[in-house]
Amino acid sequence: MKSRFGFIFLYLLVAGSVKSVTFEQVLDSITPSSYEYMHTNLFVGDGMNRGFTGDLDGSIPRVPAYQHDDARDFIFNQFQEFGLDTSLDPFWFTRSYGATTYIYTNCNNVVAIQPGLATNAQWFIVGAHYDSVDPGQFSELSPGADDNASGVAAVLELARTLGAYHFRHNIIYIAFDAEEKGLQGAWHFVDTHTTNDPLLTNVIQRADVGGVLSLDMLAYNPPGPNQDRVRIYGGNSSSNAPVQAALREALLAWTPIDVVHSGSIAASDHHPFHARGMDACLLIEYNVWSNPHYHRTTDSVDTPDYIDYVYATELTRGVAAYLMYEAGILLPPTLSIVVDDPQDRIQLRWTAQSNATYRIDYADELQLITTWHPLGVVTNDAGAAIVEWEGPRSGINQRFYRVEYLYEP
């Protein structure tokens, strides 16, 4: 059949929102050098620490010390720079060591929220603790380069790259405090900001949480038969919990890392979420149990042949792929445009994602703040498919078009 578009232009698109981006390109924006930048800004060198200090007889509250709050501020500022809704989540707690009970104050989780566009959006939570074990009678002065600046750098890199896109579902990026004191930050978050009570508002309904990941120790990857492997621990013994299976699938599909389901463990920030009925798991380096620098002064970026940025970046890519699948990234569509001048008609064609609605706009000219005028709406009720919109062009000056995923506010 002869096209009735006898006189055809294919416009090169200049509208910023209509660039071509693929799933793989998003993953490729996660790089070892960018990961390293995040990591080395978390105070991970010899002599540094993100723990607490204070009187050891328990008479005076223990407070954050050394580089703890500097790291907190770096995380906060990065989240804000990525355009995320960022806040501190303050708390305090008591904890006993031997016969002495200590009060810990001035603790803060750092929380960044990326709202999803779907009407009944679920929540996906990816977190890592930024505190390290503190010096004194409790343990050595450990910089915590692996435990757990490596997980925090991954969360920051995820926020930097994924934060630039729209998603169907909500994502929370969180840096937990006081994990080394008994998962205190995660317990605080779960018991303060999530609920089973459907009448409570301004808190997260636990039934709406689609998955929770704790990233804890991602950068020790020594040579040997267990190199380039990673462990997933559930909050229960089932390797078939949806979050574990989906994370494993994403890692195997998009990284060269081998994945080993390692059963159940309670010793990281996924545990409070799991204990309150949410689907949560832990991602951790395979060689964690033979890491000679664990909780030592040598858990430092200055220890030779220790921190493996390529490995940690691969793990970060796998987590990104998990979030892109499960939280439903909405990649900007690539448009092809056909204009029929004599008939004063235009046809726009793009690949729509499944069950998505798009709004088509035009502009007479592009400016710093462009005025866009609505042209129409197209809904794709099926799987991913090429869809098109056709309508009157009505005016030689209408040169700029864009198609955007439409959502109900």
Ligand SMILES: [Zn+2]
């Ligand atoms: Zn840890």
